[in-house]
Amino acid sequence: MNQQTWEWERTVDSQRFLVSNARELMPPSFVQEAFGTKAMFWTDPFSDETTRAMLDNSLTLGVYKLSDSGQREPIGMARMITDYTTIAFLTDVYIADTYRGFGLGKWMIHCCREVVLEMKNLRFMVLFTGEKSLLKFYSDQLGMEVVSSGPESSLTCMRARTKNLAEAAAASQRTTDEPSTMQS
Numbered sequence: 001m002n003q004q005t006w007e008w009e010r011t012v013d014s015q016r017f018l019v020s021n022a023r024e025l026m027p028p029s030f031v032q033e034a035f036g037t038k039a040m041f042w043t044d045p046f047s048d049e050t051t052r053a054m055l056d057n058s059l060t061l062g063v064y065k066l067s068d069s070g071q072r073e074p075i076g077m078a079r080m081i082t083d084y085t086t087i088a089f090l091t092d093v094y095i096a097d098t099y100r101g102f103g104l105g106k107w108m109i110h111c112c113r114e115v116v117l118e119m120k121n122l123r124f125m126v127l128f129t130g131e132k133s134l135l136k137f138y139s140d141q142l143g144m145e146v147v148s149s150g151p152e153s154s155l156t157c158m159r160a161r162t163k164n165l166a167e168a169a170a171a172s173q174r175t176t177d178e179p180s181t182m183q184s
Contacts, residue, residue: 003059003084008111009066012102016066017075019111026062028052030074034094042130043092058082059115063095063108075099078108080115088116090127090142109141110172113165122162128155143168 007020028051035045046054063076076095082088090112095105116125125142129135135156138144143164147157160168 006061006111006115008107008114010107012104015102017102017104017107018064018066018072019061019108020064021059021061021115023055023060025064025072026055026060026074026077028055030062031055031077031092034077034092034096037094037097039097040092040094054079059084059088061108061111061115063099063104065099076104076108078112080112082116082119085119086121086123088112088119088122088125090125106137106141109138110169113142113169117162117165117169119162122165124159124161125165126157126159128157130154130156132156139168141168141172 005020005022007018007022010017010019028048031051031054032045032048034040035043045051059080059082061078061080062074064072065075066072076099077092078090078094079092080088080090093105093109095108116122125144126147127138127142127144129138135144135146135158138158142158143160143166144158145160145164147159
């Protein structure tokens with residue numbers, strides 16, 4: 001699969017939002033700011049050089065608030081480390097506090113799922129989570145199942161095969177009335 005640009009738009013409470021993997025839209029300063037929040041307890045901000053390399057070598061879906069003047073304010077992100085063919089590792093999922101409760105995180109995860117479902121030879125989508133409360137969410141939205149977890153670890157590893165992702169997509173389409181448009 002060639003790297004391509006994926007974009008989705010949505011309006012929530014008269015506010016317009018965009019999810020895009022266009023690299024030029026995601027400022028490293030936003031990523032560093034996000035990494036410094038309590039919501040991203042598993043990491044710390046990196047140097048500019050490290051942050052740029054990280055973004056250049058992964059598939060990052062940014063969530064942006066769109067203004068009437070065309071400005072795109074970054075408000076969230078999800079990174080996938082992938083070969084675009086057989087595996088996608090989901091990490092660094094974040095929505096700024098101010099924009100939580102609008103369904104944007106769920107929408108962003110659905111966008112990640114759409115990208116991964118285009119990988120025709122996908123073996124697994126994988127993630128680690130330190131939030132036990134998110135296990136059901138990832139199971140419902142991505143078809144994830146727990147691979148390993150234990151009292152000695154604060155992280156749970158989850159995975160989903162293409163079939164699980166497709167089933168989760170079908171189930172969420174039946175239970176959501178949130179319109180979205182994809183452009184590629």
